[in-house]
Amino acid sequence: MTTHKPSSATASAPGTPTPTVPAVPAVPVPDPDAGRAVHAADRAHVFHSWSAQGQIDPLAVAGAEGSYFWDYEGKRYLDFASGLVFTNIGYQHPKVVAAIQEQAAKMSTFAPAFAVEARSEAARLIAERTPGDLDKIFFTNGGADAVEHAVRMARLHTGRPKVLSAYRSYHGGTQQAINLTGDPRRWASDTGTAGVVHFHAPHLYRSPFYATTEEQECERALAHLEQTLAYEGPQTIAAVILETIPGTAGIMMPPPGYLAGVREICDRHGIVFVLDEVMAGFGRTGTWFAADLFDVVPDLMTFAKGVNSGYVPLGGVAISAKIAATFDQRPYPGGLTYSGHPLACAAAVATIETMAEEGIVEHAAHLGETVIGPALRELAERHPSVGEVRGTGAFWALDLVRDRETREPLVPYNATGPANAPMADFAATAKRAGLWPFVNMNRTHVVPPCNIGEADLKEGLSALDQALTAADAHTVTGAHTVTGAGPGAGGGASA
Template identity: 55%
Template sequence: MSIMPITNQYVKDLDREYVFHSWSTQGTLNPLVIAGGEGCTVWDYDGKRYLDFSSQLVNTNLGHQHPAVIAAIQEQAATLTTIAPATANHMRGEAAKRIIEQAPEGFRKVFFTNGGADANENAIRMARLFTGRDKVLSSYRSYHGNTGSAIVATGDPRRVPNEYARGHVHFFTPYLYRSEFHAQTEAEETARALRHLRRVIESEGAQSIAAILLESLPGTAGVLMPSAAYMQGVRELANEFGILLILDEVMAGFGRTGKWFALEHYGVVPDLITFAKGVNSGYVPVGGVVISEPLSNYFDTHFFPGGLTYSGHPLAMASIVAAIDAMRKDGVVENALDIGSRCLGPRLRDLQQRHASIGEVRGAGVFWALEFVSDRDTRAPLAAQTMQALKAALIERGLLPFVVDNRIHVAPPCIISLAEVEAGIAILDEVIGAVLG
């Protein structure tokens, strides 16, 4: 009996018949088919290749099919595929140990979750239990996940049809290019944003606020890197009012910005750190909360009312161990820093000089955004229809972008080479010129 070969059309038909997609109107979907990948490249069943300039959803920091991580998953699957979280497991301990070794001084333990959203859920839970307070403050320009509290902590408009959780308050964080504070300089933006946050704390009642939850570097909101002075000011406000600081490193952590944690850019140490994505390049679903010593000590004598069947799943733990070991051995974080400062950042700024439609370029490491405008003077965002045309043309030319609103986020794997950066920039240059003139 002959076996029919798998084709792009067969996979697409199968998907559209049976798969329900996230963040979508189902009847209008036309998903890209991917058959395999290696390094910074993926391909379909026809053999068409794409340079992955998005790291999928900014998670494949080690690229696709890293052999050491794949081997570790296979070896663990042959040894012990799954085990309950209440047990002690070798790989779970090794994974937690490695994460603590990379965290700032003063962190003690790791609580493992299934992904970034429930990492933020559990960090919020820990903060409320520790402080005895309820409210959580977070930015309007943020994304923290799609579970109950995480989506309400999220600031972007996707939270609006999902507002079922209690006790969430939002505030504006710095974004000088589109300042909410009529600022003209970074110093003005920082000072006014901190004054705004102080007034929100005072108006909400500091004694009712458990935590301030911030992305160390807001990703989906636009790769918005705040000043060190702002982040240090937030830490000082949290200290002043007895509020915990939770930094969300789900997208920005584990090499993405050229540091193990993006918080290292600011000289700020939070009380809790959430992570996922880059910790194992997303090869097996996993996330977690890195817990500072005061909170760890608190839960030594206070019950923690939370848990997950797959917390610390052996396959995920093995992938974390292998991923962190590979990143250390191969200098992956250092490569991200070097590529960003020596090539990617400068070449993206060159594009800005060549194309009037690029209003601002910002980022660090291998985490950048091009903000497109229809007019540089008014900074009017480029129309959504035009952004979709840009996206379609990039994909047609073999480049996978991450397009959000009027921005193209440039976030290739941390292992990307200079030659691959140059190839991707050349496609961007060509497509922007062709579509926008």
């Protein structure tokens, strides 16, 4: 059973979710000349991630506030991607901006070997909210290096070389983290020498185990993991790392009992269990951490993104007492110049306090249960391109299909160029309607700021409705509507 921290972790949250919902910002007077200058400088000098540099045309952004951002032409977009799923409290929250300004005036930076107030307080507030005994916090600059250090800790703690991770996963872009990643972004950097073994995690809608129920999917996925361990040699495995709820890979809710089953397998074989909460953590799932939904405590837990809404780069590893004790007398061979940077930690303190004071975590849970989930399932009833709806809190995905009966994806796996045209059409339609979508392969994710107002949310869902009509044109039924939700379309919080 999960051991929860003292009630002080949520004591300041109000009984009824009443976050301060920012007003829709007024867009400044358009300045196309400035926009062209920004764009020209970007194309001349900025090297963008995950991109063929000659094939991209990045939008020049003039400003952002709350759940919106806008360009230099004066067009405003409702951000259903929360940046890269990190602006959990929206853009420019005044309390966090003020905290960064105050910290900059007081102490803008300091080396990590010292005790600094902002760093200590951020660690305390995070440790209060993590499950179980994850009470020691090692700060990093972001999620990828948090994963790097979690794996290093596990290997040093166990003295074993290998790490198991799922195919449908993303853990970061640094060398170890990208090898742990399961999606195609790994391929270009995967030399096969990183000590990583991949396995299939559960995903009932596209089950690799030919399961037809959640119970079967859970049982067969655990059996597959056991078999993988047996073939690799359990005594060689340092860690199993999973995203508690996979993010970019598709927001697949693990079936009941799966994470507890992985926990039991790891305990039985002396393997460190690592949960990656970089995207799912800090309110995104309607709980402080997604692990709280499944009553599971890992040995190590990585975080970033929502810890301070991305205002200043920050990530970290929450460490259990047992693993922390490994390094009581033995130096930990790792560190970063900016570990626990004061500006980043001050932003984290202000973000966590604001989320507690304004009931933002509870608000995310409320939105998922009463607005987002029901609305997405209603859209699935009307749009043949929607194969499945899944998610929780402010963390949802629509699995878009060409054919509901066969569940053929709307575009092929890892499609590019003309093969990706249906998703490109969907995204372009959404943007014309003033919605900035999160799109990955054949999916769109609905991941707005956790404190978005219901009126703004419904505006975004209306624009999503228009974009799905564009996707419908690429299905086997064309633009015709259907009355049934299709296989799995009403899945809600399960696959």
